[in-house]
Amino acid sequence: MTHLLNMKKIVIEGFSSEEERWMPIINSLDLTLDRGEVLGLIGESGAGKSTLGLASMCYTRGGCRISSGSIIFDGMELFGQSDEFLRKIRGVRIAYVAQSAAASFNPAHRLIKQYAEAPIQHGKMNFHEAEKKAVDIYRRLLLPDPEGIGYRYPHQVSGGQLQRAMVAMAMACTPDIIIFDEPTTALDVTTQIEVLAAIKKITREFNTAAIYITHDLAVVAQLADRIMVLRYGDLVEENNARELMANPKEEYTRALLSVRTLREERDLSATEHDVVLEVENVSASYTGKADEKVLEDINLKVRRARTVALVGESGSGKSTLARVITGLLPPLEGKVIYGGKELPPALKSRDRTTLRIMQMIYQMPDTALNPRHKVSDVLGRPLTFYFHMRGKERDQRVKELLEMIELAPKKYKDRLPGELSGGEKQRVCIARALAAKPDLIICDEPTSALDQLVAEGILKLLQDLQNELHVSYLFITHDLATVKAISDEIVVMLQGRIVEQGVKKDVLAPPHHKYTELLLSSVPEMDPDWLDNVLEERKRKGIVMREFV
Amino acid sequence: MAFFRLLRQSPLSARIGLAMILINVFAAIFAPVIAPYTETEVVGDVWLPMSTDHLLGTDHLGRDMFTRLMYGARNTIAIAFITTLLSFFLGALIGFFAATLGGWTDLSLSRVVDILMAFPTLIFALIVLSVVGTSIGALILVIAVLDSTRVFRLSRAVAMDITVMEYVEAARLRGEGIWWIMRKEILPNALPPLVAEFGLRFCFVFLFIAALSFLGLGIQPPTADWGGMVRENAGAITFGIFIPLWPAGAIAFLTVGVNLIVDWFLKIASGLKD
Numbered sequence: 001m002t003h004l005l006n007m008k009k010i011v012i013e014g015f016s017s018e019e020e021r022w023m024p025i026i027n028s029l030d031l032t033l034d035r036g037e038v039l040g041l042i043g044e045s046g047a048g049k050s051t052l053g054l055a056s057m058c059y060t061r062g063g064c065r066i067s068s069g070s071i072i073f074d075g076m077e078l079f080g081q082s083d084e085f086l087r088k089i090r091g092v093r094i095a096y097v098a099q100s101a102a103a104s105f106n107p108a109h110r111l112i113k114q115y116a117e118a119p120i121q122h123g124k125m126n127f128h129e130a131e132k133k134a135v136d137i138y139r140r141l142l143l144p145d146p147e148g149i150g151y152r153y154p155h156q157v158s159g160g161q162l163q164r165a166m167v168a169m170a171m172a173c174t175p176d177i178i179i180f181d182e183p184t185t186a187l188d189v190t191t192q193i194e195v196l197a198a199i200k201k202i203t204r205e206f207n208t209a210a211i212y213i214t215h216d217l218a219v220v221a222q223l224a225d226r227i228m229v230l231r232y233g234d235l236v237e238e239n240n241a242r243e244l245m246a247n248p249k250e251e252y253t254r255a256l257l258s259v260r261t262l263r264e265e266r267d268l269s270a271t272e273h274d275v276v277l278e279v280e281n282v283s284a285s286y287t288g289k290a291d292e293k294v295l296e297d298i299n300l301k302v303r304r305a306r307t308v309a310l311v312g313e314s315g316s317g318k319s320t321l322a323r324v325i326t327g328l329l330p331p332l333e334g335k336v337i338y339g340g341k342e343l344p345p346a347l348k349s350r351d352r353t354t355l356r357i358m359q360m361i362y363q364m365p366d367t368a369l370n371p372r373h374k375v376s377d378v379l380g381r382p383l384t385f386y387f388h389m390r391g392k393e394r395d396q397r398v399k400e401l402l403e404m405i406e407l408a409p410k411k412y413k414d415r416l417p418g419e420l421s422g423g424e425k426q427r428v429c430i431a432r433a434l435a436a437k438p439d440l441i442i443c444d445e446p447t448s449a450l451d452q453l454v455a456e457g458i459l460k461l462l463q464d465l466q467n468e469l470h471v472s473y474l475f476i477t478h479d480l481a482t483v484k485a486i487s488d489e490i491v492v493m494l495q496g497r498i499v500e501q502g503v504k505k506d507v508l509a510p511p512h513h514k515y516t517e518l519l520l521s522s523v524p525e526m527d528p529d530w531l532d533n534v535l536e537e538r539k540r541k542g543i544v545m546r547e548f549v
Numbered sequence: 550m551a552f553f554r555l556l557r558q559s560p561l562s563a564r565i566g567l568a569m570i571l572i573n574v575f576a577a578i579f580a581p582v583i584a585p586y587t588e589t590e591v592v593g594d595v596w597l598p599m600s601t602d603h604l605l606g607t608d609h610l611g612r613d614m615f616t617r618l619m620y621g622a623r624n625t626i627a628i629a630f631i632t633t634l635l636s637f638f639l640g641a642l643i644g645f646f647a648a649t650l651g652g653w654t655d656l657s658l659s660r661v662v663d664i665l666m667a668f669p670t671l672i673f674a675l676i677v678l679s680v681v682g683t684s685i686g687a688l689i690l691v692i693a694v695l696d697s698t699r700v701f702r703l704s705r706a707v708a709m710d711i712t713v714m715e716y717v718e719a720a721r722l723r724g725e726g727i728w729w730i731m732r733k734e735i736l737p738n739a740l741p742p743l744v745a746e747f748g749l750r751f752c753f754v755f756l757f758i759a760a761l762s763f764l765g766l767g768i769q770p771p772t773a774d775w776g777g778m779v780r781e782n783a784g785a786i787t788f789g790i791f792i793p794l795w796p797a798g799a800i801a802f803l804t805v806g807v808n809l810i811v812d813w814f815l816k817i818a819s820g821l822k823d
Contacts, residue, residue, distance in 0.1 A: 326722055347721065355724040368715040372737035385723060432719070 002075070004176060004209055005033040005056055010069035012051055012060060012233075025051050025064060026233045033177065036207040040224030040241065042217055042256070044451035045422075048233040053179045053213045057094040058086055074176065091118045095170035099182040101162040105154040111165050112150030119172050130172065137168045140205060141198040160191035164198050171202060178203070180212045184219060188313035188478060189522040196222055196524075197535055215452060217256050218524035221245055222531035229253050242528050255453060257526060276439050276472045277302040277325070277358075282334030284324050290332060294320050295496045298334070302440060305470040309477060309487035309504075311519070317496040318476045322442050325474070326358060356386045359433035363445035365425035369417040375402070375428055376413040382435040401431040405461060423454035430461065434469070442474045447482060459486055480523045484508065492516050559813060566809025573622050573803050580619040586612075588620040589771040596782075596790050605795050609782050614795055621773040621796060626803065628689060628768070629754045635693035636754075637747060640700025645731045645739070647701075648708035659705070662698045670695045671760060678766045688767065692757055696750060703746055707739045741815050748811035752804045775800050 012026040026048045033039050033056075041049040054060060058071050058078040071078040073094070078086065090096075095118075098104045106114060116130035125133070131150070138146035141164045154162055163183055170178050180199065184192040200223055203210050214220050220227060220241075227244050229236040229252065237250045248254045284295040295317045302308045310318045323329040325336055327347035336343045338357065344350050362368035369378060379398045383389040389397060402409040405427040417425055426446060433441050443462070447455035463486060465471065477483060483490060483504075490507040492500040492515065500513040512520065521534055556564075576583070585604075586592050590612060597607040605614035643662075647655040665673070674691050681687045711717060717734050725734075759776020761767030768774040770781075778796035785792045 328718070328722070350724075352724050355722065358722075360719065360722060362715045362719070364715065368719060370714075370716040370734055370738070373716075373733075382723060385725070436723075 003032040003072075004035045004037075004074060005031070006070075006072040007031040007056060008070045008072075010052065010055055010071070011067045012048070012055055012064055013067050014051075014064045022065070022067070024233060026055070028069070029230075029233075029235055031056070031228070033209050033211065035176070035209055037226065038203060038210045038212055038224045040220035040227040041211060041213045041230060042215065042220050042227060043230035043236075044215055044453065046232070047230040049213045049230050050181050052230070053181060053211050054096070056177065056179060056211060057090050057096070059090065088122070091175075092122045092124070092173045093175050094177045094179065095173070095175040096179045097163075097166050097170045097181065097183050100186050101166040101183075102154070102159065102186075104166060105162065107154050110151050110153055111157070115150060115165070115169050115172055118169070122173060124173055133172070134168065137171050137202070138165075140202050141168055142194070142201070143168075158191070160187055160194050163187060163195050167195075167199060167202065171206070171208075174206060175208065177209045177211065180210060180214075182214050185214065185216070189480065189524075190313060190518055192219070192524075193522045193531070193534065196531055199223065200531065216524065217245075218526050218530075221526060221528045222524060229256070245526060245528060274304050275301045276304050276339065277474070278335075278337040279321070279325065280335045280337060282321070282324055282331045282336065284320060284329055284331045286320075286329070288332070293332065293496060295324065295331070298498060300491050300498070300501065302472050302474055303488075304439070304472055305466060306488045307466065307473040307475055307486055308489045308491060309475045309483040310491050310493060311477060311480065311483055312493035313478055313519075315495070316493040318478075318493055319444055320496075321493075322360070322444055322474070322476060325442065326360060352386060356382075356436045357439045359436050359438040359441050361426070361429050361433055361441060361443045361446045364449050365422060365429050366417070368429050369425055371417050373417070374413070375415050375417075375420075378417075378428060379431055379435050382432060386436055397435070401435055404434065404465065405431045421454075422450050423457060426450060426458055427461065430458075430465070434465065434471075438471060440472045440474060442476070444476045445478070446475075448477065448479060455482075462486065480520060492519065555817070560816075562809050563813035566806045566813065569802060569806025570810065573626060573799075573806070576619045577622040577626050580616075580623055584613075584616040584619045586616045588617065588773055590616075596785055596788075596792055598790075606792055608778065608792060609785065614792060617773040617778060618775075618795060618799055621775045621778055622799070622803075624768060624772060625755060625758070625775045625800075628685065628758065628774075629751055632689045632693045632696070632754050632758075633747060633751045635689065636696035636750065637700050637743065639693060640697035641704040641736075641739075641743060642731075643697070644701040644704030645708045645735050646727075648705045648712050649727055649731055649735065651712075655705075658701075662701050665695070666698045670757070671764075674757075674761060675764065675766060678761070683766050683769060685768070688758070688761070692754060692761075696754065696757075700743075700746065700750070704739060704743060707742050708735050711735050711738050744811055744814055748808045751807055752800075755800055755804075 008030050009028045010026055010031070011024065011028050013022040014025045015021075016023045029052060031039070031052065041053055043049045051060065051064060055066055056071065056073075058066065058081065060066055066079060069079060073089065078089070105111070112131060112134055115134050116127050119125045119130050120127060134150050135146050138149055143149050143161055143164055149157060149161070149165070157165065167178075167183070183199065184195050187195060196219065202208070203223075210223075212220055212223050224241045226239070227241050228238045229244075229250070231252060237244065237248065237253050239249075244253065245257070248257055279298055279300050282295060282298040283293050285293045298321060300308065310321065312318045320329065324331050327343070327345065327350055330345035336345070338354065343354060376395075376398050379401050380394050383394050383397055398413060399409040402412055407424060407427055412420075412424070417428070420428065429446075446462075447458050450458065459482065462473065466473065475482075475487060487504050489502065490504050491498055492507065492513070494515050500507055500516045507516065508520070521538075524530060556567075591610055592613050593603060593607050593611050595607065595609055595611050597603055597611070599606050603613050603615065605618065608614055608617060643658055647658040674695060677691050678687060712735065717730060720730050720734050755776055758767050758774065759780060762774060762777040763780045768777055770777065775796040779793050779800075782793035782796070
């Protein structure tokens with residue numbers, strides 16, 4: 001039987017301006033796809049999965065080229081064809097769904113106008129017909145108000161709805177293949193599950209073949225019939241999805257599959273560990289008005305050498321709480337208490353010691369490090385600032401800090417942030433926080449911008465440092481897998497309020513608060529039947545996501 | 550030493566630019582030694598063509614063009630350079646200040662600058678210079694202040710983008726003062742666009758001085774300056790004499806040189822690859 005898409009010995013190169021020559025990105029890979037089949041492409045950043053996915057419509061991003069191979073789509077060779085020819089295929093027979101719908105929609109046009117663009121351009125239908133079809137597809141994608149939603153502007157719908165509107169756009173010409181490029185990566189878990197359900201439904205209904213690109217094995221397991229694991233432009237493993245999940249053959253696949261379990265259960269009787277930080281009845285607002293609160297009545301305690309995980313979706317106020325604690329946003333009401341003493345609410349009125357004992361680690365290590373400061377300057381400044389260290393003493397301490405974060409001092413101390421990888425940058429950020437000898441480190445999603453294996457390394461490092469230095473963490477995250485891996489206590493936030501809090505064991509064990517349950521049940525598991533089961537169970541119990549929005 | 554290493558790796562365009570600037574600086578410094586006549590000496594007839602006596606001919610009063618070009622380099626380069634530096638110092642300082650502090654400080658500083666910019670620069674300069682007199686110092690100060698409004702806008706906008714970065718927040722949380730934040734966190738990252746602007750503004754200052762000289766409030770005759778020399782000899786063009794092209798060419802020559810160096814610097818500083 002002939003395949004719908006048959007890519008053979010694809011070699012893709014990217015131009016490296018540093019070395020001024022073409023470097024391979026994809027090394028002679030084969031890829032096949034049958035009608036109605038969903039193929040999962042999985043790998044970490046730089047694995048070449050997006051590049052390979054895009055190559056299926058004979059397209060490369062700027063600075064890349066397909067240098068050899070063959071791409072046979074429905075009996076036609078695409079490689080080497082004119083742009084004119086390819087234009088007739090792209091968008092009509094092979095469509096693409098990008099990662100960030102918010103960045104991909106034109107904010108100045110209504111959704112339906114952007115939806116209709118491809119079918120009208122390709123002469124498939126007129127605007128009136130496109131409108132009718134759009135409503136049908138919107139309905140199939142379970143979008144609310146399918147008749148009206150198309151007439152909204154992109155900013156008037158939520159992130160998950162926008163992502164589904166983009167899937168609808170790709171569906172406009174009823175293509176044979178859709179390429180999904182990490183369509184749910186930027187979404188919250190509870191939204192992700194809706195988009196996944198919608199994608200699964202519509203690809204089945206139209207019998208559309210799909211290439212699903214992601215770094216999350218649990219997500220791809222829900223959709224894909226077959227999975228290809230890529231690394232550094234090479235194929236690591238390819239197999240039927242169920243088979244691959246059940247019996248991974250390669251070490252690398254096993255590493256991706258392994259569920260993180262870093263922390264043993266620890267005794268957390270309140271008397272054993274003194275409280276480092278206490279937040280009492282805190283409410284806050286960005287406008288200063290009492291009726292526009294973004295945080296309401298927050299109470300929590302962080303104990304010495306323990307980790308409190310602050311969980312919630314975007315907009316739940318977790319980062320705002322961090323801003324209140326650090327003094328960047330003075331609260332409307334309530335107190336932040338450190339070591340039994342109330343801290344001044346505003347940053348300006350806090351003294352150096354108060355500033356020193358609380359440090360922060362940010363989500364994006366790229367923007368958290370000044371690109372013009374060398375590693376040794378980044379780490380040396382807090383030493384000089386807080387401890388008046390200079391010269392040899394300071395160099396020695398910088399060296400110790402680098403050793404602590406497992407980076408060779410000689411090799412790394414003179415580098416600029418641009419010369420470090422994402423994980424190394426985050427390590428430097430951790431060292432910068434440690435340089436101040438803090439009691440508490442507020443970690444604002446420190447691993448969510450990193451690849452899975454790198455993130456695991458960072459979590460493990462944080463864990464080791466805690467055991468060694470007895471520092472406490474307030475760990476802000478939306479990723480429940482991380483929470484399970486590292487926390488002692490969990491605080492669940494929803495729309496600026498705490499809905500549930502307590503020791504990990506208690507929070508994770510039923511009975512849950514309704515929202516906690518929704519959140520917990522939305523985390524994809526490494527089980528191909530997970531999505532179907534969850535959706536069925538929700539239907540049975542009558543849980544609707546919209547209750548919480 | 551680091552500079553020489555950098556120079557060895559520099560592209561051809563940068564070396565040409567550096568050579569162009571060095572020629573100008575050399576001429577400016579050694580003008581009294583090399584120049585065949587003195588700055589204001591009338592040596593022959595009006596608008597003489599090029600000859601061995603007068604390498605580039607003579608100007609509208611019969612002064613030696615070559616001599617005056619060299620002396621002109623002294624005045625023009627020095628004044629334009631100091632003015633631009635001063636305007637960048639002022640503009641960037643206040644711009645960073647406004648961006649870092651924000652709130653009312655930003656608002657009031659920005660409105661003051663808006664008011665300054667609301668007046669046409671030439672009119673404003675004329676008013677001030679006619680009150681305080683046309684000394685070189687006053688000239689430099691007035692042009693620098695007027696020019697710094699544009700630098701303010703640029704550096705404020707650039708700094709605004711930088712102050713929202715997390716590394717600036719990290720510095721604030723550490724307890725760093727505003728001076729450190731401006732100097733160590735913002736300045737190094739704001740430098741590339743500012744330097745690019747420097748190359749441009751440097752050239753505009755020439756032209757502005759020339760415009761003021763034309764109205765009699767710039768560099769006063771008989772002191773040689775390139776802008777003034779273009780204006781004085783402009784009439785020659787109608788007779789088909791190309792004498793005014795010499796000082797104009799000198800301005801162009803220096804401008805191109807400065808911008809070649811600026812381009813090179815930008816490439817190093819921003820890590821931009823073409």
